[in-house]
Structure formats: C-alpha cells, structure tokens
Amino acid sequence: MKGILSALWVESLKVRRSRIFPITILGFTFMSIFMGLLIFIAKNPELVSRLGLLGTKANFFGEQTDWPAYFNLLMQITGMIGLIGFGFVTSWIFGREYSDRTIKDILALPVSRHVIVLSKLIVTVVWCLLLTLILFAVGLAAGWMIHIPGWSGELALQSFYNVIVISVLTILLCPIVAFFASYGRGYLPPVGFVIVTLITGQFINALGLGQFFPWMIPSLYGGAEGQHLEIISYVILCFTSIAGVIGTLAWWRFADQN
Amino acid sequence: MESIIRTDHLTKYYGKVHALNDASISIKRGEIYGFLGLNGAGKSTTILLLLGIIHPTAGASFLYGKKVSAGNNSLWKNVGYLLERQYSYPELTVSENLEIIRRLRNISDKKSIDATIARLKLNPYKEVRAKNLSLGNVQRLGLAKALLHNPDILILDEPVNGLDPAGIVEIRELLKDLASTHGVTIFISSHILGEISRLATRIGIIHQGRLIQEIDTNELENLCRxxxxxxxxxxxxxxxxxxxxxxxxxxxxxxxxxxxxxxxxxxxxxxxxxxxxxxxxxxxxxxxxxxxxxxxxxxxxxxxxxxx
The missing domain is CATH 3.30.70.100 (Alpha-Beta Plaits)
Incomplete structure (x- = not known):
C-alpha cells in the first residue's frame, strides 16, 4: 500500500511541476469559452453575416440557442476533445519517461514496475477527470454569462452526468495509448495512434459500424450521430481498456527497456 | 567468501549482434571491480543485465546469490546504480529529484536527502532544476541518487563522465572509502583506463562482447611489460x-x-x-x-x- 501511495505522490509531483499540466487546463478552458462564443454568435444572427467562417459554424445551432442545445454541444465536445486531449495526457505521462530518458531510473527500485504503471494510470484518470470538470464548469460559466435561455437544474444535472460518463468512456481508452507510448518509447507513436483512430473512426462510423469501434463509442454515447449503444459496445470498450492495461503492464515487466 | 555480484555465462544477443557472450564474473564483498572495454564492447549491456533492465538471451546474473529478474524488486533495496548517460526529471529541482528516489526507495529518513546533497557537494544547486545543471552536476545528481540509501552494492557505468579533475579525484576517494570502510561492493565500468587502474581492486577486460581477461590490480605490475x-x-x-x-x-x-x-x-x-x-x-x-x-x-x- 505504501508503495502505491509513494508512486502516486511521485507521479503527481511530475505532473504538478510540468508545463504541460497548465497548458491542458488552458486548452480545455479555451474550448469551453469557444463553445460559449459560438452559441453567443448563434444567438445574435446579425453577427453571423459579419463573421465569415466562424459565423457559418455558429449557424449550426440554427434556431436552437438554448441550454439543451448548448449542453448537447458540450457533450459532443467532451467526446471529441477528450479523445485527443486524454490521449495526449496519457502519451505524456508514459512517453515522457522515454523521451526524457528517465525510464531506467525507475526500473531497478524496490517498488514494483506494476505499481509504477498503475500509479501512472491513476494519475491519468484524475488528470482527465479534472479536465472534464473544467470543461463543464467553464462551459456553465460561459453559458450564464451570455444569458442562454431555457435553464433547468435537472437538465444541467443530467448533462453533467452524461459528460462524466462520456469522459469515463473516453478514459477507458487511455491504457491502450499508454501501451503505444511504452511500446513506441516516446510521445509521437501514441499521438499518431490517436490521430489514426480518429480518422479510422469516421470511416467506420460512415459504414454504420461505429458502435463496434472503441474510439467511436464515447462520441456515440454523446449522441453525436444519434445512434444508441448496445451492451456489446460497452463490452468492447472494457475489453479494449483491459487489453491496454495488461499490455502496458506486460511491456514494462517483460520487454527490454534499453 | 560468497560472491555478492555474479554472472553465469551471461549472454545477450540483439538479433545477429552478440552484445555479450558467455560472460562469467564473480565479485566479492568490498571489491571494486573495474570493467574495461572500448565503446560498444558490452559494458553497458552487462550493467543493464545486472540491473534486470534487459533480459539475458542465455545465462543469468545474481546479486547476493539471488537471481536477477525484473520482478524481483526486493533485490534492489540495497543496490545503487548509475547508468552511462545520466538523466533526471528536467523540470524538477535537485532535491525534488532525490525526493522521488527517497519515496520510491521507501527511505524513512528525510534528512538523507540533505546529507547526500552535502556529500556530493550539491548544496548550491539544491533548488536548481535539473535541466539547468552543468554536465558535472548532472553526474553528481546521478551519483546522489545511487548513494541516497547507503547501498551495499554500487553498479556504476562511467561514473566520472563530465566531472572536472578535482571532481574525479573526489569521487574516486569517496568510492574507495565506501569499499574499504563500509564494505560496499562496487562494479564500475569505464573506458578511462587511468581511472580504473587507480580505483579498482580487480579489472575485467571486455572486448567485442567477450570477457577476455580478469586481473588483480596488484598483479598488473607483473603483467605489464x-x-x-x-x-x-x-x-x-x-x-x-x-x-x-x-x-x-x-x-x-x-x-x-x-x-x-x-x-x-x-x-x-x-x-x-x-x-x-x-x-x-x-x-x-x-x-x-x-x-x-x-x-x-x-x-x-x-x-x-x-x-x-
């Protein structure tokens, strides 16, 4: 128990002192503000005609510029930005040990390598959940500031629940990114992997098979394509996650780390 | 006397490259074993194998008679190590980098960090981030990490890399004292022959992955022409x-x-x-x-x- 607590403290120190931590917070904050800005423009059609591309995007809201539409947008954004943002967070937590060449410093220690990997995964989860909370909280604040109509406490609570579920579903995909960061020994391979899954996901979803592709499942839960998820989707997602955890643990334990 | 560090026909192949071939070494308590070889001779490979960071193709290595394996964490409790190119977390200070090792090594004595910093003369750099350290001080930080828990075994790959002449002498004396006074067993690899001849009690010469000779430093005078x-x-x-x-x-x-x-x-x-x-x-x-x-x-x- 002491081993995992020590490893968690160590991993959290690395995150707290990193430059990437405030950058991700700023990034997610900006995304929420940007969503608020879009709906603000959509609420004021006279601005749409004056604002070129941004206006066109904001026009997607059409007539619906109320809280339900705004919460729906926040859920979609959580799925999409989560996939990229959480993938980046995982890539950094695992890949930095290789890129900074500090990996060998933490391999021959009295603490088990499994404990180090698990503590990294736990810190990844906490970091990603924090980003989700920031996304939602700043989104709410932005919505209040621009006086979006149709507020409902019940709707807000339900939307918060949905955002957290989408976030958790996306976080379940992090271990496989951790595996690619370890296998690829750095940041680039896992980031490349995330980009490939995003592109592939669009094709697979176009074929109507998105509910079977792990990297599309969180977005589908958010209702991006209006599809409903069956139990098999959750099973596939959990299987992918478990495979990622086992793969990462096995890689740290059995692969040559030179 | 029981061997503290031992390798038994240790072999490592990377595909067709024979990085280490059938190396059998035995090092007793308090010995300073100098491992000499050209770049690429197999010194670092041997050290990575001794630390369980890579896995042997054949043979095995043993510390305190226990087989080295990546899963045998208890082995590392009394082992300190420094690898050839020393890297620390760049955004963390010297004391934070040591705090990481202190926590992961479960060292209860918080003063061990200050004591080790003083021992390695890193006091002026205690709160300096690792990325701002000179090469010599990066090396000192690496040695501090290796010595933080007062290990019984030290495995050091090119420990005087980047140190100035005064630093080299200082580290040499420190290592000699650890071996002679505290019975620390030291495995030290280097291509700096003069350093090894001044420090080691026994020398192993490795070439193209093969351990070609072992000599006592005392015998060296007789062997040298x-x-x-x-x-x-x-x-x-x-x-x-x-x-x-x-x-x-x-x-x-x-x-x-x-x-x-x-x-x-x-x-x-x-x-x-x-x-x-x-x-x-x-x-x-x-x-x-x-x-x-x-x-x-x-x-x-x-x-x-x-x-x-």
Missing amino acids: KRLVLDTDNKKAARLKLLENGYSVSVSREGLLEVEGADAIRHPENIANILVYAGLPPKLLKVEEENLESYFLRAIGVIGGDVK
Whole structure:
C-alpha cells in the first residue's frame, strides 16, 4: 500500500511541476469559452453575416440557442476533445519517461514496475477527470454569462452526468495509448495512434459500424450521430481498456527497456 | 567468501549482434571491480543485465546469490546504480529529484536527502532544476541518487563522465572509502583506463562482447611489460653492439632503442658500460613500464603482443 501511495505522490509531483499540466487546463478552458462564443454568435444572427467562417459554424445551432442545445454541444465536445486531449495526457505521462530518458531510473527500485504503471494510470484518470470538470464548469460559466435561455437544474444535472460518463468512456481508452507510448518509447507513436483512430473512426462510423469501434463509442454515447449503444459496445470498450492495461503492464515487466 | 555480484555465462544477443557472450564474473564483498572495454564492447549491456533492465538471451546474473529478474524488486533495496548517460526529471529541482528516489526507495529518513546533497557537494544547486545543471552536476545528481540509501552494492557505468579533475579525484576517494570502510561492493565500468587502474581492486577486460581477461590490480605490475629505452647518437651501431652482447633490441615508433629482458631491466648499468666502452655513450637510459592503456590495447589485440 505504501508503495502505491509513494508512486502516486511521485507521479503527481511530475505532473504538478510540468508545463504541460497548465497548458491542458488552458486548452480545455479555451474550448469551453469557444463553445460559449459560438452559441453567443448563434444567438445574435446579425453577427453571423459579419463573421465569415466562424459565423457559418455558429449557424449550426440554427434556431436552437438554448441550454439543451448548448449542453448537447458540450457533450459532443467532451467526446471529441477528450479523445485527443486524454490521449495526449496519457502519451505524456508514459512517453515522457522515454523521451526524457528517465525510464531506467525507475526500473531497478524496490517498488514494483506494476505499481509504477498503475500509479501512472491513476494519475491519468484524475488528470482527465479534472479536465472534464473544467470543461463543464467553464462551459456553465460561459453559458450564464451570455444569458442562454431555457435553464433547468435537472437538465444541467443530467448533462453533467452524461459528460462524466462520456469522459469515463473516453478514459477507458487511455491504457491502450499508454501501451503505444511504452511500446513506441516516446510521445509521437501514441499521438499518431490517436490521430489514426480518429480518422479510422469516421470511416467506420460512415459504414454504420461505429458502435463496434472503441474510439467511436464515447462520441456515440454523446449522441453525436444519434445512434444508441448496445451492451456489446460497452463490452468492447472494457475489453479494449483491459487489453491496454495488461499490455502496458506486460511491456514494462517483460520487454527490454534499453 | 560468497560472491555478492555474479554472472553465469551471461549472454545477450540483439538479433545477429552478440552484445555479450558467455560472460562469467564473480565479485566479492568490498571489491571494486573495474570493467574495461572500448565503446560498444558490452559494458553497458552487462550493467543493464545486472540491473534486470534487459533480459539475458542465455545465462543469468545474481546479486547476493539471488537471481536477477525484473520482478524481483526486493533485490534492489540495497543496490545503487548509475547508468552511462545520466538523466533526471528536467523540470524538477535537485532535491525534488532525490525526493522521488527517497519515496520510491521507501527511505524513512528525510534528512538523507540533505546529507547526500552535502556529500556530493550539491548544496548550491539544491533548488536548481535539473535541466539547468552543468554536465558535472548532472553526474553528481546521478551519483546522489545511487548513494541516497547507503547501498551495499554500487553498479556504476562511467561514473566520472563530465566531472572536472578535482571532481574525479573526489569521487574516486569517496568510492574507495565506501569499499574499504563500509564494505560496499562496487562494479564500475569505464573506458578511462587511468581511472580504473587507480580505483579498482580487480579489472575485467571486455572486448567485442567477450570477457577476455580478469586481473588483480596488484598483479598488473607483473603483467605489464617493462623495457629499457635508450638513445644514442649512432643508434644503428649501438643496436648491433647490444645484439652482439645477446640483448633483444628493437626500434620503437619514436625511433628509440628498446631493450627487453629481465637482465636489461634489472641491470641497465651493464648496458651503459657496454655502450660507453664501444664509444657510443647513451644520451637517454630509462626503464619504462607499460601502462594499463598499452596493456589493454595489447590485450584486445589492437597492438601486437600476447598478454597471457
């Protein structure tokens, strides 16, 4: 128990002192503000005609510029930005040990390598959940500031629940990114992997098979394509996650780390 | 006496590359084992195998008689190590980098960090981020991480890399003290031969992945060639004169005469007499002992001769 607590403290120190931590917070904050800005423009059609591309995007809201539409947008954004943002967070937590060449410093220690990997995964989860909370909280604040109509406490609570579920579903995909960061020994391979899954996901979803592709499942839960998820989707997602955890643990334990 | 560090036919292949071939080493408590080899000879591979960071293709290594494996974490409790290129978390300070090791090594004494910082003379850099340290201080931080828990075994790959001459002497004395006073067993790899000859109690020479020789530093003097080097105005005539007198004489790369043989080494005055009476007085007459560098090059076959 002491081993995992020590490893968690160590991993959290690395995150707290990193430059990437405030950058991700700023990034997610900006995304929420940007969503608020879009709906603000959509609420004021006279601005749409004056604002070129941004206006066109904001026009997607059409007539619906109320809280339900705004919460729906926040859920979609959580799925999409989560996939990229959480993938980046995982890539950094695992890949930095290789890129900074500090990996060998933490391999021959009295603490088990499994404990180090698990503590990294736990810190990844906490970091990603924090980003989700920031996304939602700043989104709410932005919505209040621009006086979006149709507020409902019940709707807000339900939307918060949905955002957290989408976030958790996306976080379940992090271990496989951790595996690619370890296998690829750095940041680039896992980031490349995330980009490939995003592109592939669009094709697979176009074929109507998105509910079977792990990297599309969180977005589908958010209702991006209006599809409903069956139990098999959750099973596939959990299987992918478990495979990622086992793969990462096995890689740290059995692969040559030179 | 029981071996503290032992490798048994340790072998590592990377595809067709034989990084280490059938190396068997045995190191006893308090020994400083110097591991000598050219770049790419297999020194770092041996160290990574000893630390369980890579897995052997064949053979095994043992610490305290227990087999090294990535899953045997308890082995590392009393082992400190430093790898060839030392890296620390760049955004963390010296004390934070050490705090990480303290926590992961479960060292309860919080003062161990300050004590180790003082021991490695890192006090002025305690709150400096690792990325802003000089190469020498990065190396000192690496040594601090290795020494933080007062280990019984130290495995060090090129520990004096980047240190200035004063730092090299300081670390050498520190390591000698750890071995002689505290019985720490030290495995140290280096390509700096002078450093190894001053520090190690035993030397292993590795070449192209093979451990080709092990020698006690005490024996080194007997193993290293000695020769009488001399110079005269007429080297050709002097050489003939000495050959007539039964000496084995050759001409060095520098153009000086070299006389080998125990009699020449023990009684250079006889050679001086012969040359003086022949009207060929020597301008230079000195006994030169082969240094470790020359011995090493001879051992790995880069220069001629047999070390056996």
